[in-house]
Amino acid sequence: MKKYLFLLLVMFAAASVWAQDDEEDVPWNIPNEADHPVVRTASPTCQGFAPKGFRVVEKAEGDLNGDRLADCVLVIQGTDKKFLYKNEGFGSPEFDTNPRILVIAFRNKNGGYTLKEQSNTLIALPNAPNMTEPFQEAKIVSGVLHILIEEFYSAGSWSMSNRTYKFRYQNNEFELIGLDHTYVRRNTGEITTRSYNFSTGKAIRNDSTIDDDGKGEETRYNFKLDPLKTLKTVPPPFTWEIEEDVII
Numbered sequence: 379m380k381k382y383l384f385l386l387l388v389m390f391a392a393a394s395v396w397a398q399d400d401e402e403d404v405p406w407n408i409p410n411e412a413d414h415p416v417v418r419t420a421s422p423t424c425q426g427f428a429p430k431g432f433r434v435v436e437k438a439e440g441d442l443n444g445d446r447l448a449d450c451v452l453v454i455q456g457t458d459k460k461f462l463y464k465n466e467g468f469g470s471p472e473f474d475t476n477p478r479i480l481v482i483a484f485r486n487k488n489g490g491y492t493l494k495e496q497s498n499t500l501i502a503l504p505n506a507p508n509m510t511e512p513f514q515e516a517k518i519v520s521g522v523l524h525i526l527i528e529e530f531y532s533a534g535s536w537s538m539s540n541r542t543y544k545f546r547y548q549n550n551e552f553e554l555i556g557l558d559h560t561y562v563r564r565n566t567g568e569i570t571t572r573s574y575n576f577s578t579g580k581a582i583r584n585d586s587t588i589d590d591d592g593k594g595e596e597t598r599y600n601f602k603l604d605p606l607k608t609l610k611t612v613p614p615p616f617t618w619e620i621e622e623d624v625i626i
Contacts, residue, residue, distance in 0.1 A: 404506075406463035409477040413456065414498040417481055422490045424450035427481045432456050435478070440518030442547050447485035449494075451516050451523060453501055454479050468533045469507030478503065478513060480525070480609075482552065495552055495609055500525060500543070502615040508533045512615060514540070522546050522555070527615045536565045541626050545609055552609040559626055569594070572624070576603045 415429045427450070428434050438451040456476035463473040478501035483491035502512040508531050515526040528540040544556035557574040567588040574581045581601035586594025601621075612618070618626040 406473055406475050407461050408475055408503075409456070409461065411498065413458075413477045414479060417479070417493060417496055419493045420490060421483065421493075424452060424483065424491060427452055427483060427491070427493065428454045431458060432479070435513070436516050438516045438518050438523075441521055442482070442518060442523060443484055444521065444547075445485075445487075447487065449485050449518075450481075450483040450491050451518065452481040452483075453513060453516055454481060463507070465507040467507065469509070473504070473507040475503055480516075482523070482609075494547075497609050499614040500527075500609065500612065502527055506531070506534075523552065529616060536563065538562050538564060541615065543612065554603075554607040554609075554612050557620075557626065559620075559624070561624075574601055574620075576601075576606055 415432075417427045417429055421427050424437060424439065425434055432454045434452055435455050436453040439448040440451075441447060442449040442451075455474075455478050458476055461474060461476040463475065465471055465473045477498065480495075480497040480501050481493070482495040483493050485491055504510065504512060510528070510530045510532070512527045512529060513525075514528050515524070517524050523543075523545040525543045525545070526540060527543070528538070530538045539559065539561045541560075542558040543554060544558075545552040546555045547553075555575070555577045557572075557576070559572045559574075561570045562568070569584075569586045569588065571584045571586075572581060579600055579602040581599055583597045583599070584594050585597075607613075613626075616625060620626050
């Protein structure tokens, strides 16, 4: 419990500085579709899918298509200086809005990799200097791709959240088979977690507080997506109202 209380105190220490309205004019550059290059269709190495002007943020390897070969998952980020904003207010002193791209490539039996998927929307950008980097982790667990995205502001927000997307390669697509979401009310210490299993059409909600270390009241209910979302069709983070007043 002490670690939760400490975190809460730290979060309360900041004051509101940046508005978080996406429609508001901002002094930094925001990338458009033209700033997201189409990555190469094949590469002898996993890292080779990063085009010129992009760096590898994270790499994960594991079998995604059931052929017992280690496939490649990359999160890459641009390095263009026009997307580096010198911030003099709260938050990061250098605010980086370079485009982020998710790349998935299958390993070939004879070596090298073939591109299977590119997503320009799942790896979210921070929308203000007082927002931490949303992308946290990419990993492969038992053939399922997990992508962790968080929403945390050092100032100006009374909540924080994270969501883990779970994609399985089936029906020639990376289908969203599961989603875990945690929402914390920073002013009250209330915690709501939701775990969706889209394959079974079931969901679990848990309501707790920092005082009970996450042990709260559990509710199980039916929740079906038909058809399943895919990596191509899943809404970008922070925009999907999956249930009433529940924004993923």
